[in-house]
Amino acid sequence: MSITDVRIPAIDPSVDRTIQLVTAGAGAGSTCTPELAAGPWNFDGAPGYGPGSSMGDVIPVGSPRQGELPRAYRDATAEELDERIRTAKATLGDRVVILGHFYQREEVVRHADFVGDSFQLAGAATSRPDAEAIVFCGVHFMAETADLLSTNEQAVILPNLAAGCSMADMADIDSVQECWEQLEELYGTAPDADGRVPVIPVTYMNSSAALKGFCGEHGGIVCTSSNAETVLEWAFERGQRVLFFPDQHLGRNTAKAMGVPLDRMPMWNPRRPLGGSSSDDLTDAQVILWHGFCSVHRRFTVEQIDRARAEHPGVRVIVHPECPMEVVDAADEYGSTDYITKAIAAAPAGTTFAIGTEVNLVQRLAAQYPQHTVFCLDPVICPCSTMYRIHPGYLAWVLERLVAGEVVNQISVGADVADPARVALERMLAAVPPVAPRGAHPEA
Incomplete structure (x- = not known):
């Protein structure tokens, strides 16, 4: 999926802009922490998953940390970073491919050559064998998977090494x-x-x-x-x-x-x-x-579903299968991020959706399909804390270093792990689900 040509729709797809307005008192709603409005480089030096993470998520000792991002990127405006990314990407051409997970910020994912869930991006990592570098805008385990599936000649880059995953x-x-x-x-x-x-x-x-x-x-x-x-x-x-x-x-x-x-x-x-x-x-x-x-998915509750049904009669509730069982049981349907995306795309105009998954995807879908009403079940704006560590400043930095001939933040998996891991991944890629996704409850 290529989204190099971006049009700002009537509904703003940017969670970052929403958070900036909320924390400044200029927008409606609430966020789980005002620290989300700050640049992630403010937290790179400290251990932890970053603002918005659960208090119970204790990061393991020795987890990767990101070094200091040069000041030029920290001080640049959103418009300047956008232009720098576009210029660097144009200069690199086919030498680089950018993969963006559905949960990434709008300001990052708009530059991706492929956007998808982890299954789709695992396949996308193999689609450009001639590219010198794969820049993975996701989290650490995803970049590792891309390194496992790419060629030995390709460098896989994670723009911010602090983008881990508490579940993993x-x-x-x-x-x-x-x-x-x-x-x-x-x-x-x-x-x-x-x-x-x-x-x-x-x-x-x-x-x-x-x-x-x-x-x-x-x-x-x-x-x-x-x-x-x-x-x-x-x-x-x-x-x-x-x-x-x-x-x-x-x-x-x-x-x-x-x-x-x-x-x-x-x-x-x-x-x-x-x-x-x-x-x-x-x-x-x-x-x-x-x-x-x-x-992220543990934040969704049956009470949120009940409130959505009371406030929006006829609402169609779809949640991710990482949600607790009682939430999945209370929803109309459940499925992967790809399932959710396709369900919204295929629905008749005027459908109202309450979605139980990460807010960056939900807000982007609301903007992409203005013929529907699409909102997140959780009214508190709290994006995935580690996905949010990937900021346009880091993407501009790694791309401009590639232009200068330098590979930074490379993710490499040793051969002793890589060889058996590829076996398990190849089995996964061969396990293609049915064309008609199985996620809906029988009555849905």
Whole structure:
């Protein structure tokens, strides 16, 4: 999807401009913290996920941090940065390809050659093998995936190294390996009469390259919210049960829709012996869920849905499967960001949508489809704190360094991890979901 020609619609797609107005007292609404109005470089030197992150999200020691952004970029106006990005991109031409996640700021995503969810961008990373550099406007695990799928000659660049993911950090390789050892001790390793092994590991795309490598080494696979059901079907054909990490909600919502009973989906808390479950519960399990979650999607509630229905009779409520189960159950439909985007695009004019996903995408869709009423379920403006670390200043900086012949903020995955991780990713890319997305409730 190319969006190099941008027209500012009647509805402003910029979350940043909205936050600036709200914090200045010139706009309606509220934001989760006024610090979001400041440039992210103000927080690069301190550990943490940045303004807007949950108080409970504790960043691991040693997480990447971004060095100081040169003053010329920090002091530049929005218009100046926009022009610098356009000029640098034009100069580089086919030497660079820019990937932008749906949750990115409007001021960044407008410069992307491809815009999509993690599944789509994983494919896009392979589409320009002749480009010298892939600039990934997303978060760290996405850039790692692009490095795994791109050629050895290509450099993958993350504009701000501090753009991590709290969900991805909730499952680290040491904890997963310890879990696996305990499960092997409980289940053994011998396949059953149908040739299915005791357990198959499945990692969500929102995880480190090390965990993708773990899955590749142990007969497992990667999934995204677009193909989670297809991936679980793949796993159930090969294993008696699944270990699903790091997002419990995507795993629970997907497996429940496939008919897996809730009492056969025990939780694994890495801080407790046997994950906090009994050996009987684990033996009877079909899906073992890791104790992880997305702080953005955990903000959505059933009360918000009830309020949307009361204030907008006939509203169509669509939420992301990273939302808690009770929220998914209360919605009309659920699906990936791509599912949400396509549902809005295909709806008859005049439809009202209440959307439960990250606000940058929701506000952009509201601007892109003015024939509808589209709003975020959460009235408090609180974007993904780590996606928000990618600011036009960083994008201008990495592109102008490329023009000068210098690669900065390169993301590289070592061969010992990369080789098995590619195996798991290739299995994911082959697990193409049905043409008609399965996300709607039967009555929807």
